[in-house]
Amino acid sequence: ETGVTQTPRHLVMGMTNKKSLKCEQHLGHNAMYWYKQSAKKPLELMFVYSLEERVENNSVPSRFSPECPNSSHLFLHLHTLQPEDSALYLCASSHRQGRQFFGPGTRLTVL
Amino acid sequence: DQQVKQNSPSLSVQEGRISILNCDYTNSMFDYFLWYKKYPAEGPTFLISISSIKDKNEDGRFTVFLNKSAKHLSLHIVPSQPGDSAVYFCAASDLGSSNTGKLIFGQGTTLQVKP
Numbered sequence: 309e310t311g312v313t314q315t316p317r318h319l320v321m322g323m324t325n326k327k328s329l330k331c332e333q334h335l336g337h338n339a340m341y342w343y344k345q346s347a348k349k350p351l352e353l354m355f356v357y358s359l360e361e362r363v364e365n366n367s368v369p370s371r372f373s374p375e376c377p378n379s380s381h382l383f384l385h386l387h388t389l390q391p392e393d394s395a396l397y398l399c400a401s402s403h404r405q406g407r408q409f410f411g412p413g414t415r416l417t418v419l
Numbered sequence: 420d421q422q423v424k425q426n427s428p429s430l431s432v433q434e435g436r437i438s439i440l441n442c443d444y445t446n447s448m449f450d451y452f453l454w455y456k457k458y459p460a461e462g463p464t465f466l467i468s469i470s471s472i473k474d475k476n477e478d479g480r481f482t483v484f485l486n487k488s489a490k491h492l493s494l495h496i497v498p499s500q501p502g503d504s505a506v507y508f509c510a511a512s513d514l515g516s517s518n519t520g521k522l523i524f525g526q527g528t529t530l531q532v533k534p
Contacts (some may be wrong), residue, residue: 310462312462314462339520340430348428348526349509349526350423350508350523350524350525350527351422351522351524351527353521353523356521356527364521372530398462398463401463402520403520404520405512405514405520406520407453407520408464408465408520408522409457409464410462410463410464411462412461412462412524413461413462416457
């Protein structure tokens with residue numbers, strides 16, 4: 309238990325669906341991150357929020373839309389995804405430059 | 420261009436022996452390095468870190484060595500235990516220029532420790 313939770317743990321969706329991934333941290337951190345892990349690839353940083361403000365967007369397609377309503381919650385809204393978007397999506401949190409604590413991830417399959 | 424590389428996708432060692440996992444980086448601005456461990460169906464968990472002002476950091480059975488001139492770091496686990504079997508990720512950060520703790524990860528090395 310790292311203090312970072314993610315729901316759902318598994319998600320199967322069609323290419324026309326809209327779904328959201330949720331992340332919650334109970335560690336009092338002020339930075340939150342979304343990563344994508346595809347098979348046999350490094351973890352790819354998608355978005356960084358610091359003090360609820362998006363500070364980094366690593367050329368992620370607009371079909372992924374993050375939202376950070378407060379310092380404890382982070383969402384990733386998904387719409388019109390492609391099969392190649394199937395991956396493990398990991399959320400992490402940290403103090404601004406501290407080590408990151410990861411959630412268990414959401415295994416996403418796009419049909 | 421991959422800035423952090425773990426060139427060995429897998430490693431198998433006997434219980435009780437030493438495991439050595441390697442990581443190379445290309446960005447000389449990196450000043451903070453971490454190792455994470457990941458079991459299936461779980462997120463990565465922090466293992467050990469090292470600042471660029473040091474060349475060694477030890478925590479129990481785990482030691483990380485940093486060779487800045489070679490842009491190389493390694494993780495030593497001794498003695499290795501079957502419970503150490505997992506995927507190990509090396510990560511690097513440029514704390515001097517980033518205010519967000521952004522990490523660049525390697526591809527991971529799968530360690531198997533045989534009883």
